[in-house]
Amino acid sequence: MSPTPPSSVRRVACIGAGVIGGGWVAHFLARGYDVTAWDPAPDAEDKLRRLVTAAWPALEQLGLAEGASADRLTMAPSLAEAVADAEFVQESAPEQLDLKRDLLARLDAAAPPGVVIASSTSGYPMSDMQTTAATPGRLVVGHPFNPPYLIPLVEVVGGERTDRAAVEWAAEFYGVAGKSVITMDRELPGFIANRLQEALWREALHMVANGEATVEDIDASITEGPGLRWAFMGPILTFALAGGEGGMAHMLDHFGPSLKSPWTRLEAPELDRALRDAMVDGCDRAADGRTYAQLVAERDQGVIDVLRATGRLDGPAR
Ligand SMILES: NC(=O)c1ccc[n+]([C@@H]2O[C@H](COP(=O)([O-])OP(=O)(O)OC[C@H]3O[C@@H](n4cnc5c(N)ncnc54)[C@H](O)[C@@H]3O)[C@@H](O)[C@H]2O)c1
Numbered sequence: 001m002s003p004t005p006p007s008s009v010r011r012v013a014c015i016g017a018g019v020i021g022g023g024w025v026a027h028f029l030a031r032g033y034d035v036t037a038w039d040p041a042p043d044a045e046d047k048l049r050r051l052v053t054a055a056w057p058a059l060e061q062l063g064l065a066e067g068a069s070a071d072r073l074t075m076a077p078s079l080a081e082a083v084a085d086a087e088f089v090q091e092s093a094p095e096q097l098d099l100k101r102d103l104l105a106r107l108d109a110a111a112p113p114g115v116v117i118a119s120s121t122s123g124y125p126m127s128d129m130q131t132t133a134a135t136p137g138r139l140v141v142g143h144p145f146n147p148p149y150l151i152p153l154v155e156v157v158g159g160e161r162t163d164r165a166a167v168e169w170a171a172e173f174y175g176v177a178g179k180s181v182i183t184m185d186r187e188l189p190g191f192i193a194n195r196l197q198e199a200l201w202r203e204a205l206h207m208v209a210n211g212e213a214t215v216e217d218i219d220a221s222i223t224e225g226p227g228l229r230w231a232f233m234g235p236i237l238t239f240a241l242a243g244g245e246g247g248m249a250h251m252l253d254h255f256g257p258s259l260k261s262p263w264t265r266l267e268a269p270e271l272d273r274a275l276r277d278a279m280v281d282g283c284d285r286a287a288d289g290r291t292y293a294q295l296v297a298e299r300d301q302g303v304i305d306v307l308r309a310t311g312r313l314d315g316p317a318r
Contacts, residue, residue, distance in 0.1 A: 002114050002138075002166075004087040006173035010034055013086035015079065015107060017044050020120050021092030022051035023148035028090075029073055030056075030149060031177050032065030036074045038082035045075045054293060055149050058300035062150075062313065083111040088173060090142065092120040100129045108133040116166050116173070118142030118156075122194055125187040126159030137163035140170045143191050144179075147296075150303045152180035152312070155191040196235075206266050208282065209275045215282025232310045 012028045014021050017039035025048060028035045037048060052070050059068075076082035083089050089111055093103050100119060107117050118140050119129060130136035140158050145151035154174045158167040171183045182192060190198055200222075207213040213221075229238040236248075243251030269275065287295060307313050 002087065002116050002169050003112070004115075006169060007176050009087040009173060009176070011036070011085055011087050013038070013076075013083045013089045013111075015039075015082060015089060015091045015103070016093035016120075017048040018092065018094075019051075019146060020144060020148060021090070022048045023055070023146060024090050024092060024120070024144065025073060026052045026055040026059060026147075027149035028177065029070055030059035030062070030064050030068050032068040033177075034072045034074070036076050036082045036086065038076045038079050048073075048075070054296055055147065055300070057297075058304055059149060061304055062307075079106060080110040083107060083115075086111060086115060089115060089117040090120065091117065095122055095124070097124055097128060100124060101132050104129055104139055105132040105134070108135055108139065114138065116140060116170050118170055120144055120148075123190045125189065126157065126162055127187060128159075130159045130161050136161040138166045140166050141191070142170055142174060143194075145193065147300070150300060150307075152178075153182065153193065154179045155182050155184060155193065157184040157187055157191065159187065202266060202268055205269045205271070205275060205279070208278050209269045214285075215279065216286050219286060231306045 011034045014025045014028070014035060014037045017025060017037045021037070021039065025035050025037050029052065037044075039045075039048070041047075049070075052073065056070060089107055091100070091103060091107060093099055100121060104117065104119065111117060113135075116138050119126065120143060121129065121141055122143065124141075126139055126141050130139045133139055136159070140156060140162055143155040143157075145153050156167060156171045156174065158164070167183060171181045174181045184191065188195065204213075204218045207218060208215060226235070226238070229235075239251055240248040243249065243254065246253075290298070304313070
C-alpha cells in the first residue's frame with residue numbers, strides 16, 4: 001500500500017479547510033506533522049488560520065508533540081500542489097455526493113502512487129464515492145467528530161473497491177497520530193456513532209416541532225443526565241448497571257417489553273421554516289449572548305476537563 005509506513009509519515013495534506021478540515025489541520029499540526037492545506041474559497045486561509053489560533057490553547061493543554069508548530073502549515077495554491085508530496089491525504093469538502101466523487105477522483109490522479117486518501121464524510125459509503133477514481137483501492141473513509149483536534153474517535157471503513165491494506169494502513173496511521181480508531185469491516189449508513197446521534201437528533205427535532213420540549217430542555221436532559229455517563233462508559237454498559245445486580249439480563253427482562261412502546265417510532269420530521277426557526281431561536285437563547293468563539297473555547301475546555309477526569313490525557317503520542 002502506501003510507500004510510507006504509518007509511523008514514518010511526516011507530511012499530511014488536508015483538502016477542504018472548513019470546520020472539519022480546519023480541525024484536522026489543527027490536530028495534525030499539534031501532533032508535529034507538516035500540513036499542506038487546499039480550499040477553493042477565497043477567504044479559506046484567513047478562516048483556517050483563525051481556527052488554528054483558536055484551537056491552539058486547548059492543544060497546548062493536551063501537550064504538543066516535539067517540534068509542533070502552527071507555522072508548519074502551508075496553504076497550497078492548487079489541489080495538485082497540495083498533495084504532490086503528501087504521505088497521507090484527508091479530504092473534508094462539503095457533503096455532496098457528486099462533489100466528493102469528482103474530488104476524490106482528482107485527488108487520486110494527483111497524489112503520489114499508493115498514498116492513502118481518506119474522506120471525512122459523515123455518512124456516504126465509500127462504494128458510492130469511489131466510482132470514478134482510477135485507483136479506488138486506496139480510498140477509505142476516516143470519519144472524525146467535531147472538533148477533530150479534541151474528540152479522539154475516527155471511524156475507518158473501506159468501500160467495495162478499497163484494498164484491505166489501505167483500511168489497515170489508515171487505521172494504524174490514525175492510531176499513531178493520536179486518534180482512537182474503530183475499524184469497520186462493512187459499510188453501514190451513518191457508520192456507528194452518527195447512526196446513534198441521528199436517532200437522538202430525530203427525536204429532538206420532533207419534540208421541538210411539536211412544542212413538547214425546548215432546545216434548552218433537550219440539551220439539559222443530556223448534559224445533566226445520560227451524557228455524564230456516556231463520556232466514560234457508553235450507553236450499553238451503563239444500561240447493564242441499570243439492571244442492578246441482575247445486569248443486562250434483568251434489564252432486558254424488565255424493560256424489554258417497553259421496546260414495543262411507541263416512544264421511538266417516529267419518521268424524520270418535516271424540516272419546515274417554523275421548525276428551522278424554532279431550532280435557531282432556541283440555540284440563540286441557549287447561547288445567551290456567548291459568541292461562536294466563546295462557545296468553542298468553552299466546549300474545548302469542557303472536553304479537555306472530561307478527558308483529564310477520565311484519565312485519558314497521557315500527553316503527546318509522538
Ligand atoms: N461538521 C461536522 O460536525 C462534521 C463531523 C464529521 C464529518 N463531517 C464531514 O466533513 C466534511 C466537511 O464538513 P464541514 O462541516 O467541515 O463543512 P464546511 O462547510 O465547514 O467546510 C467545507 C469546506 O470545503 C470547501 N470546499 C468547497 N468546495 C470544495 C472542493 N471542491 N474541494 C475542496 N474543498 C471544497 C469549502 O470552501 C469549505 O471551506 C463533510 O463531508 C462532512 O460530512 C462534518
